[in-house]
Amino acid sequence: MRGGLTTADGKPLKQALAHAQARAKRKALLLVVPLLAFILITFVMPIGQLLFRSIHNDGFSANMPQISAWFDETKAGDAPDEAAYAALVADIAAAAEARTIGVVGTRVNYELSGTRSLFTSAGRNAEDLQPPYREAMLDLNEKWGDPQLWGVMRSVSSAYSANFYLAALDLARDENGEIVRAPEDRRIYGMLFMRTLWLSALITGLCLILAYPVAHLLAVLPLAKSNLLMILVLLPFWTSLLVRTTSWMVMLQEQGVINNTLVALGLIGNESRIQMMYNQAGTIIAMTHILLPFMILPLYSVMRPINPSYVRAARSLGATSWTAFRRVYLPQTLPGIGAGALLVFILSVGYYITPALVGGASGQLISNLIAYHMQDSLNWSLAAALAALLLAGVLILYWLYDRLIGIDNLKLG
Amino acid sequence: MNASTADAAFVEFDRVQKSYDGETLVVKDLNLTIAKGEFLTMLGPSGSGKTTCLMMLAGFETATHGEIKLAGRPINQVPPHKRGIGMVFQNYALFPHMSVGENLAFPLEVRGMGKSEREAKVARALDMVQMGAFANRRPAQLSGGQQQRIALARALVFDPELVLMDEPLGALDKQLREHMQFEIKALHDRLGITVVYVTHDQGEALTMSDRIAVFNDGRIQQLAPPAELYERPRNSFVAQFIGENNKLPGIIEEFDDKKALVRLATGELIDATPVNIRAKGQQTLVSIRPERVEFKPEMMPPGIHRIGADVLEVVYMGDIFRTRMRVAGSEDFVMKCRNTIGQRKLTPGERIEIAWHAEDARALDPM
Ligand SMILES: Nc1ncnc2c1ncn2[C@@H]1O[C@H](COP(=O)(O)OP(=O)(O)OP(=O)(O)O)[C@@H](O)[C@H]1O
Ligand SMILES: [Mg+2]
Numbered sequence: 063m064r065g066g067l068t069t070a071d072g073k074p075l076k077q078a079l080a081h082a083q084a085r086a087k088r089k090a091l092l093l094v095v096p097l098l099a100f101i102l103i104t105f106v107m108p109i110g111q112l113l114f115r116s117i118h119n120d121g122f123s124a125n126m127p128q129i130s131a132w133f134d135e136t137k138a139g140d141a142p143d144e145a146a147y148a149a150l151v152a153d154i155a156a157a158a159e160a161r162t163i164g165v166v167g168t169r170v171n172y173e174l175s176g177t178r179s180l181f182t183s184a185g186r187n188a189e190d191l192q193p194p195y196r197e198a199m200l201d202l203n204e205k206w207g208d209p210q211l212w213g214v215m216r217s218v219s220s221a222y223s224a225n226f227y228l229a230a231l232d233l234a235r236d237e238n239g240e241i242v243r244a245p246e247d248r249r250i251y252g253m254l255f256m257r258t259l260w261l262s263a264l265i266t267g268l269c270l271i272l273a274y275p276v277a278h279l280l281a282v283l284p285l286a287k288s289n290l291l292m293i294l295v296l297l298p299f300w301t302s303l304l305v306r307t308t309s310w311m312v313m314l315q316e317q318g319v320i321n322n323t324l325v326a327l328g329l330i331g332n333e334s335r336i337q338m339m340y341n342q343a344g345t346i347i348a349m350t351h352i353l354l355p356f357m358i359l360p361l362y363s364v365m366r367p368i369n370p371s372y373v374r375a376a377r378s379l380g381a382t383s384w385t386a387f388r389r390v391y392l393p394q395t396l397p398g399i400g401a402g403a404l405l406v407f408i409l410s411v412g413y414y415i416t417p418a419l420v421g422g423a424s425g426q427l428i429s430n431l432i433a434y435h436m437q438d439s440l441n442w443s444l445a446a447a448l449a450a451l452l453l454a455g456v457l458i459l460y461w462l463y464d465r466l467i468g469i470d471n472l473k474l475g
Numbered sequence: 476m477n478a479s480t481a482d483a484a485f486v487e488f489d490r491v492q493k494s495y496d497g498e499t500l501v502v503k504d505l506n507l508t509i510a511k512g513e514f515l516t517m518l519g520p521s522g523s524g525k526t527t528c529l530m531m532l533a534g535f536e537t538a539t540h541g542e543i544k545l546a547g548r549p550i551n552q553v554p555p556h557k558r559g560i561g562m563v564f565q566n567y568a569l570f571p572h573m574s575v576g577e578n579l580a581f582p583l584e585v586r587g588m589g590k591s592e593r594e595a596k597v598a599r600a601l602d603m604v605q606m607g608a609f610a611n612r613r614p615a616q617l618s619g620g621q622q623q624r625i626a627l628a629r630a631l632v633f634d635p636e637l638v639l640m641d642e643p644l645g646a647l648d649k650q651l652r653e654h655m656q657f658e659i660k661a662l663h664d665r666l667g668i669t670v671v672y673v674t675h676d677q678g679e680a681l682t683m684s685d686r687i688a689v690f691n692d693g694r695i696q697q698l699a700p701p702a703e704l705y706e707r708p709r710n711s712f713v714a715q716f717i718g719e720n721n722k723l724p725g726i727i728e729e730f731d732d733k734k735a736l737v738r739l740a741t742g743e744l745i746d747a748t749p750v751n752i753r754a755k756g757q758q759t760l761v762s763i764r765p766e767r768v769e770f771k772p773e774m775m776p777p778g779i780h781r782i783g784a785d786v787l788e789v790v791y792m793g794d795i796f797r798t799r800m801r802v803a804g805s806e807d808f809v810m811k812c813r814n815t816i817g818q819r820k821l822t823p824g825e826r827i828e829i830a831w832h833a834e835d836a837r838a839l840d841p842m
Contacts, residue, residue, distance in 0.1 A: 369566060369568065371564045371565075371566060371568040372568050372570060374533075374535050374555070374562075374564070374568070375562065375564055375568035375570075376570075376581070377534075377535070377554075377555040377556050378533055378534075378555055378556070378558075378560060378561070378562040378630075379556075379561075379562075379581055379582035379585065379629065379630075379633070380556050380559070380582050380585045380586055380633065381556055381581070381582075381585045382554075382556055382585075383554075383556075385585055386556075389581070390570055393572045394571065394572060
């Protein structure tokens, strides 16, 4: 039989099927169009914006056209000549006039700290400067002759740059444009990424250990009782995240419930109260509690339908209760473990409020730094680069998970 | 291989009681001995405690009172995995994440058996149930009947002396069920294992068992070989539960060891065998099998009491005619006649006389 199956009147079966389904498919598509538009507007576009911002910043290039043109004509390492200084002065004067000199200074300052004031003060004096401009600028401030500053200006003269990613990876460019590691005292992001991954893994592990027995209990209890317990599990969802975190502060602080109880019981001395908050311990405890339901629910949903006769069969076949658990019960709950772990891990990698409130300095995660760059330092490009790296990391983990366990094995509920 | 040839009790329930909630007894005073090599079936309506008994024997439920012995040894304290009892579950309970071969190897593996020996035994067990070609399939890729065979093979692969089966054929269609009944019985005869089988299908119980224990309300109502159970039910529950039965309520007019004369509510007298009769004037329920009712005078025993019947309906069922008639005021009295050459055909509206051998009518306790 060549060409596969055909219908009674000789049309290829596949074609006939596609034709028959086309109408239904069109209708289904119409139904999802609003959702699609919503997702496009609220999800895809902001992420696209963010990714774009992480490689694009025209704070310098848009406001300093002449010097940017000079950088285009020369090559890296060329010493600035009089023409360069003339272009610089003209640009600074124009930017001061247009009140954008601050933006320019900020952009350069991202790469080389302490340079913002260099630009703003030059802006105030640019009108009065006379040729030769090189001397005039150096008179104004020694630093205008610094090759490192010129290296940085060359790199920011193009709106597109990978420098924010370099910064997010604790790397920098030296005056010749080579990529080098950032100075020791400024390497913070790599450490924060590692800490975020490590704490997230730890929290995921803790959630798994705590959730497994609870989910099992929920799954084997009669429905009436398990529903009551389920309400207790879900109760935290009904209270604001802020309230839950604050109540952990009440519990954990040095004069808090736990310490007071321990002191009252005489287990610890009044002077040696345990520091459980404003450090990693606080972040771990509070986040484990807050994320626990996300582990319990998928576990419960795979455990509930597991018939108790499987374990009984294993036992009757000669397995001890431990072997029966390990060989028969546990493998059947793997999809739930995978789903719960993935969910908790991804949530904790991006967690923000709880570490901000109870984490102190050592309990901060990468998202707290992203928030800092969004709100305080206003270096959105760096925030975007950090967020994009986090996104890439999560996607890689997701891919690894798919390779190792298989994503179709996931059972979220 | 049946109760009479085996000597000592292999399984013994000694005054066993079981309560789940501390308020009601699900199993009440169970005394039962099962001989080695016997095929014993627990038969009874839903909720009568059959599964509970099986679970106590397998070790998944503990007896609230009494003792269970296996090969003379009390096993109340022995955990399930040390009892060495094979078990077939109603839903088969094949491990879904393991292949058929791995399922069968599981009991051998946990016993620490070497790989080559294991493989040989698995292959042999699969051949035994004619599933040799399916070792690499997952249970989900098998039909119900095939899963059933694998479950059977898994329960037998480690050579247990006792195998428990809880409604193993409940999910199969009629034809497959009959086929599997035959195969299970053949395996039992060949391997010489002891089988405790739970079902609520009486046909299944009658065809397969050496003895049947009829359960109701947590008690064994009668424990007997199939023929005895069918022909000589000891009480009206058993009579009604096993096979079709005509019931005629009445009062004992006269009785001795062998015969009783029963006066029906409508005044007729009939002959019966007394079973649970203690006194004259006692209320009784006479039970007669439909196929033991005679309407041809030449077939009736001499001197027997006859009783009038109005034919209401005659149903052709292939091998038999099922005739429903009005007898002593009851409209669901049934008679079955074989469809043989020369059989006289009855027609609805006809009035006939029927009778039976006194041994076939059993005067039981009223229910
Ligand atoms: N785990 C349990 N907890 C409480 N009561 C139970 C439990 N298992 C069974 N029962 C009760 O015990 C009684 C006997 O149940 P059992 O399962 O032994 O009946 P069965 O004879 O096997 O019925 P079926 O033919 O429907 O399987 C029923 O009334 C049932 O409700
Ligand atoms: Mg049952």
